[in-house]
Amino acid sequence: MKVYDAASIRNVALVGHSASGKTQLTSAILSVAGAVNRFGTVDEGTTVTDFDEEEIARKHTLSASLAYAEWNRQKINLIDTPGMGNFYSDARVALQVADAALVVVDAVAGVMVQTEKVWEAAASLGLPRMIVLNRLDRDRASLERSLQTLRDVCSRAVMPIQLPIGEEKGFTGVVDLITKKAFTFSAGGGGAFTESAVPEAMTAAVDAARDALIEMVAEADEKLMEKFFEAGTLTDDELVGGLRAATAAGTLFPLVCTSALSNIGIPQLLDAIVAYLPSPLERPYTGVSKDGRRVQRTADEKAPVEAFIWKTIADPFAGRITMFRVVSGTLKADSTVHNKTRDTAERLGHVTLLQGKTQTNVPEVKAGDLGAVAKLKDTLTNDTLGDRADDLTFPAVSFPEPVLAYAIEPKSRGDEDKISTSMHRLEEEDPSIRYSRDPQTKELLLSGQGQLHIEVTVAKLKRRFGVDVNLKPPRIPYRETIKASTEAHGRHKKQTGGHGQFGDCKIRVEPLQRGADFEFVDDIFGGAIPRQFVPAVEKGIQDARSRGCLAGYPMVDFRVTVYDGSYHDVDSNELSFKLAGSLAFKDAMTRARPTILEPIMTVEVYAPSDFAGDLMGDLNGRRGRIAGMDTRGSTTVIKAQVPMAEMLTYEQHLTSATGGRGSYHMEYSHYDEVPAQLQSKIIASAKAERAGVEVEEV
Numbered sequence: 001m002k003v004y005d006a007a008s009i010r011n012v013a014l015v016g017h018s019a020s021g022k023t024q025l026t027s028a029i030l031s032v033a034g035a036v037n038r039f040g041t042v043d044e045g046t047t048v049t050d051f052d053e054e055e056i057a058r059k060h061t062l063s064a065s066l067a068y069a070e071w072n073r074q075k076i077n078l079i080d081t082p083g084m085g086n087f088y089s090d091a092r093v094a095l096q097v098a099d100a101a102l103v104v105v106d107a108v109a110g111v112m113v114q115t116e117k118v119w120e121a122a123a124s125l126g127l128p129r130m131i132v133l134n135r136l137d138r139d140r141a142s143l144e145r146s147l148q149t150l151r152d153v154c155s156r157a158v159m160p161i162q163l164p165i166g167e168e169k170g171f172t173g174v175v176d177l178i179t180k181k182a183f184t185f186s187a188g189g190g191g192a193f194t195e196s197a198v199p200e201a202m203t204a205a206v207d208a209a210r211d212a213l214i215e216m217v218a219e220a221d222e223k224l225m226e227k228f229f230e231a232g233t234l235t236d237d238e239l240v241g242g243l244r245a246a247t248a249a250g251t252l253f254p255l256v257c258t259s260a261l262s263n264i265g266i267p268q269l270l271d272a273i274v275a276y277l278p279s280p281l282e283r284p285y286t287g288v289s290k291d292g293r294r295v296q297r298t299a300d301e302k303a304p305v306e307a308f309i310w311k312t313i314a315d316p317f318a319g320r321i322t323m324f325r326v327v328s329g330t331l332k333a334d335s336t337v338h339n340k341t342r343d344t345a346e347r348l349g350h351v352t353l354l355q356g357k358t359q360t361n362v363p364e365v366k367a368g369d370l371g372a373v374a375k376l377k378d379t380l381t382n383d384t385l386g387d388r389a390d391d392l393t394f395p396a397v398s399f400p401e402p403v404l405a406y407a408i409e410p411k412s413r414g415d416e417d418k419i420s421t422s423m424h425r426l427e428e429e430d431p432s433i434r435y436s437r438d439p440q441t442k443e444l445l446l447s448g449q450g451q452l453h454i455e456v457t458v459a460k461l462k463r464r465f466g467v468d469v470n471l472k473p474p475r476i477p478y479r480e481t482i483k484a485s486t487e488a489h490g491r492h493k494k495q496t497g498g499h500g501q502f503g504d505c506k507i508r509v510e511p512l513q514r515g516a517d518f519e520f521v522d523d524i525f526g527g528a529i530p531r532q533f534v535p536a537v538e539k540g541i542q543d544a545r546s547r548g549c550l551a552g553y554p555m556v557d558f559r560v561t562v563y564d565g566s567y568h569d570v571d572s573n574e575l576s577f578k579l580a581g582s583l584a585f586k587d588a589m590t591r592a593r594p595t596i597l598e599p600i601m602t603v604e605v606y607a608p609s610d611f612a613g614d615l616m617g618d619l620n621g622r623r624g625r626i627a628g629m630d631t632r633g634s635t636t637v638i639k640a641q642v643p644m645a646e647m648l649t650y651e652q653h654l655t656s657a658t659g660g661r662g663s664y665h666m667e668y669s670h671y672d673e674v675p676a677q678l679q680s681k682i683i684a685s686a687k688a689e690r691a692g693v694e695v696e697e698v
């Protein structure tokens with residue numbers, strides 16, 4: 001196995017919307033470059049990078065994976081990432097260790113929500129971006145329309161460096177705008193192509209697009225601008241050099257044209273990666289020294305070794321597989337390095353290159369390259385491995401906080417311990433999930449980025465660790481409130497032998513506006529209740545409101561004023577006033593017209609426009625209120641407000657209704673009253689649940 005040096009490496013992350021063809025494209029690249037023997041497809045489940053059973057079954061990438069190919073004596077490392085929003089953190093982390101992003105865009109749908117998200121993430125990292133306009137063989141695919149949305153949403157500096165030959169089913173190849181050569185592919189997906197002059201019918205369009213490109217390249221550099229004004233054009237060398245520099249600087253974003261499934265345009269894409277995207281040598285990596293200084297490291301293989309851990313795979317048999325980028329120096333097999341994040345020594349055994357799941361041993365991995373090592377003791381994602389003498393670490397990539405929690409329970413009782421150890425392994429692999437125990441209900445909670453994320457995690461738990469669990473539907477955080485003002489009286493009196501108990505209070509309750517939570521006002525005059533007991537009244541009311549009065553949900557958005565009461569010199573104490581408070585509260589609730597509130601979410605749904613009507617109908621059926629609709633190229637954005645309770649199954653619905661081409665974003669907006677007929681259901685199920693708990697406790 002060859003060891004590559006930094007100058008001959010390109011690290012690219014394939015990012016973009018789900019189903020734009022990232023995995024298929026990776027597969028086509030590997031086959032065209034001869035890295036694998038077969039042309040694997042997503043549809044047959046035979047790609048290199050979607051190797052996980054869950055990915056094969058769902059036909060979606062769920063976790064970033066690594067592959068590599070050699071092209072023109074350069075090693076191209078490809079990180080194939082998930083496009084689905086639930087798994088975004090893996091795309092984000094891939095951008096961190098890549099030197100450029102290949103933003104894969106579906107030529108039918110154009111820019112979609114995830115395209116925008118990865119575009120912004122890459123921009124914030126100052127990462128050069130090349131756009132791969134894929135699926136050009138599909139009906140209604142269009143360079144023109146896609147370019148329009150790319151320029152509107154991403155950047156005006158997106159510039160085609162190729163034009164497609166033919167359209168839709170007739171898409172047969174590309175014209176390179178720099179060399180003005182046409183590459184026409186034979187039908188059947190074999191990848192064979194012939195080179196020729198630009199077809200007659202395209203010459204005018206090619207010249208115009210080439211002129212526009214030259215002008216843009218010239219604009220990015222003063223010297224080139226001068227030359228351009230003198231000569232009226234640029235030489236091919238100037239154009240190539242200028243394009244490379246502008247791409248590296250992020251002032252121009254070249255666009256290439258492909259069909260990953262029909263295997264069209266792949267060699268030209270590879271040429272473009274090698275020609276225009278930077279090697280690690282040109283992309284210094286920023287670390288932080290112990291005293292907080294930012295330090296830049298170049299990919300110098302002679303420097304002390306420093307590696308950043310960007311991903312961990314939890315394999316029940318092979319143990320941990322740790323994926324790294326060697327930032328500087330050379331990481332050697334059978335050596336000892338220091339984990340500087342945890343201050344421990346790590347002994348490395350075999351050091352490997354990853355082709356999907358296949359590991360190939362290498363004697364060493366040099367600066368700039370990506371590799372993996374198995375069975376490390378203490379090292380986890382975001383750690384820095386390297387030279388002990390050198391105090392630098394690399395900043396951690398932050399993972400999103402979970403947005404949704406499900407309760408899980410083992411199918412067989414003996415599995416509780418196993419769940420915990422296996423879940424911790426999965427947490428190491430995916431820091432955007434969280435496993436915990438609810439302190440109140442004692443339920444085991446699995447939190448993540450969405451329903452799909454949780455389901456996939458549960459599936460991994462079963463397949464890899466043999467632990468089968470039931471997923472219980474997540475609890476909706478309902479609340480209760482009141483709709484009427486009233487006054488109430490609570491009196492606690494008990495005479496048992498020696499000391500008695502006596503507490504007595506009168507309260508007023510009033511509704512407050514939504515979001516006001518709870519207010520307690522002490523309006524006692526003339527010592528009707530002694531000062532020291534007023535907090536006890538409040539405590540009693542607080543306890544009572546936390547248990548709700550209809551279905552056991554906390555009560556909010558009202559004010560309680562305690563305005564009168566009485567006491568007994570000997571028998572009054574805190575406990576008595578607490579009980580009096582809670583009795584008064586219960587009395588008040590019989591007249592205060594209590595009601596149940598539910599969380600309402602702001603939802604944005606993105607999907608190809610054909611689906612808009614159906615999706616809006618569905619949202620209406622979910623008690624949603626449509627707030628607006630926008631069209632962006634061929635994508636429709638629907639904005640709506642929908643109760644959380646109705647959105648729990650939305651993801652599944654959207655995926656199946658749009659064949660995976662729709663996506664949505666949802667966040668909490670406010671609480672609103674639950675319609676009466678649904679309230680009785682909530683109350684009934686709360687009662688049933690309480691009965692169940694009591695039975696179990698006996």
Ligand SMILES: Nc1nc2c(ncn2[C@@H]2O[C@H](COP(=O)(O)OP(=O)(O)OP(=O)(O)O)[C@@H](O)[C@H]2O)c(=O)[nH]1
Nearest residue numbers: 018019020021022023024060061083135259260261
């Ligand atoms: N016609 C056509 N279909 C394609 C092309 N590229 C990919 N596909 C198909 O589109 C679907 C999605 O392709 P993938 O490669 O899985 O898409 P992805 O971007 O990896 O999707 P995620 O992993 O969910 O992010 C598959 O059915 C592919 O066969 C293409 O160029 N033309």
Ligand SMILES: [Mg+2]
Nearest residue numbers: 022023060061
């Ligand atoms: Mg994929």
